[in-house]
Amino acid sequence: MSDYKKQIKSYIEMEKEVLDSLSAESISKVMNILENARLKGKRIFICGNGGSASTSSHFECDFNKGVSYDQEIKYDFECLSDNVPMMMAIANDIGYHDIFVVPLKNKLKSGDVVIGISGSGNSENVVRALQYGNEVGAETIALVGYDGGRMKSVAKHNIHVEINNMQIVEDVHLILNHMMMFILSGMKGC
Numbered sequence: 001m002s003d004y005k006k007q008i009k010s011y012i013e014m015e016k017e018v019l020d021s022l023s024a025e026s027i028s029k030v031m032n033i034l035e036n037a038r039l040k041g042k043r044i045f046i047c048g049n050g051g052s053a054s055t056s057s058h059f060e061c062d063f064n065k066g067v068s069y070d071q072e073i074k075y076d077f078e079c080l081s082d083n084v085p086m087m088m089a090i091a092n093d094i095g096y097h098d099i100f101v102v103p104l105k106n107k108l109k110s111g112d113v114v115i116g117i118s119g120s121g122n123s124e125n126v127v128r129a130l131q132y133g134n135e136v137g138a139e140t141i142a143l144v145g146y147d148g149g150r151m152k153s154v155a156k157h158n159i160h161v162e163i164n165n166m167q168i169v170e171d172v173h174l175i176l177n178h179m180m181m182f183i184l185s186g187m188k189g190c
Contacts, residue, residue: 011168018163018172026159031180033139033157034063034075037113043076045108047100047129048117051170053081055117055143058174062181070186080104080129100129110137118142119169121149130154143176145169 037044044063046056060079068074080100081087087099094102108114114133116126121144131154133140142148142155145163152158161172 014163014165015168015171018161018168019175021162022172023159026157027176027179030141030157030159031184033113033141034180035184037111037139038068038071038073038075040111041073041076042112043078043107043109044113044115045078045080045100045104045129045133046115046117047080047126049081049123049125051166052117052119052123052126052143052173053079055170055173055177056081056115059115059177062177063184066181067185078107097124097128100125101132104129104132104136108133108136108138111139112136113139113141115141115143116151116155117144117173118149118151119145119166119173121146121151123151127151127154143173145172 034044046059048056056079060077063075063077080103086103090099090102104114114129116130118126121142127150130140130142130151134154134156140155140157142151142158144151144158145161145166146169148158148160152160159176161169163169
């Protein structure tokens with residue numbers, strides 16, 4: 001039987017260091033953008049690939065149900081990564097780089113919000129979604145890791161998880177979702 005305690009403790013320490021380095025100011029700014037969108041009846045579109053697609057879907061669930069449940073004015077989150085038939089049709093007929101831009105062209109309006117999640121910050125389809133959001137006059141937010149990649153400079157706002165470790169970046173992106181949900185739902189621990 002192997003003893004993994006040393007590696008486990010090392011991983012936990014890395015996670016703590018990264019959490020301690022997060023910018024509370026950046027997180028608060030993003031939370032205010034999301035709350036303003038909710039109160040003004042704006043839509044929030046979110047997308048990512050792989051693990052970031054899963055986190056995007058988790059955001060939609062937690063904000064549309066968890067935060068919105070007891071709110072008179074509800075969140076209107078849509079995860080662009082969840083419509084597999086649409087993504088496959090666009091990837092097949094147009095190209096994978098446009099799987100998020102095409103649905104945004106049908107729905108996104110000025111003042112709406114586009115959130116892109118990417119560990120590397122360089123997912124081309126997410127970069128294009130943020131670029132299109134900027135063109136339309138949407139608020140754009142990037143949740144990134146590593147050096148922030150292209151998305152950090154494309155998005156108007158970002159939360160940067162500064163570590164070159166995909167697992168910890170993805171862990172922290174999900175922690176951000178849960179932290180925002182917990183705070184915005186009135187700390188009821190739902």
